[in-house]
Amino acid sequence: MAQEMRESKMPLTRPFKELVQKRVRRDPAFREALLAEAINELLSGDFEVGKVILRDFINATIGFEKLAKATGAPSKSLMRMFSPKGNPSSRNLNAVISHLQKVNGLSLEVRSAS
Numbered sequence: 001m002a003q004e005m006r007e008s009k010m011p012l013t014r015p016f017k018e019l020v021q022k023r024v025r026r027d028p029a030f031r032e033a034l035l036a037e038a039i040n041e042l043l044s045g046d047f048e049v050g051k052v053i054l055r056d057f058i059n060a061t062i063g064f065e066k067l068a069k070a071t072g073a074p075s076k077s078l079m080r081m082f083s084p085k086g087n088p089s090s091r092n093l094n095a096v097i098s099h100l101q102k103v104n105g106l107s108l109e110v111r112s113a114s
């Protein structure tokens with residue numbers, strides 16, 4: 001999925017985003033894989049793709065308003081952080097990822113690929 005996003009210069013269409021959101025809501029394995037993919041992209045250095053996936057994940061799960069209440073960051077600031085030009089601080093990024101794991105009943109861990 002991330003590779004496809006890197007290769008395509010076309011923005012995602014609304015129907016595709018809606019399809020992803022529906023799948024996230026009904027398929028726990030897909031939801032977990034999507035969050036894991038976002039974090040893998042961030043850790044591998046493809047920050048832009050990681051942010052886009054996280055933004056879609058947030059929109060498909062709890063939304064920015066609930067995330068704002070949980071993290072103490074204004075919703076508009078969170079939306080900007082995960083926009084293409086956004087630059088979230090490590091503190092905000094960690095707070096968001098931690099909360100997303102908690103709310104979705106996930107516990108992701110980092111392992112060496114070697």
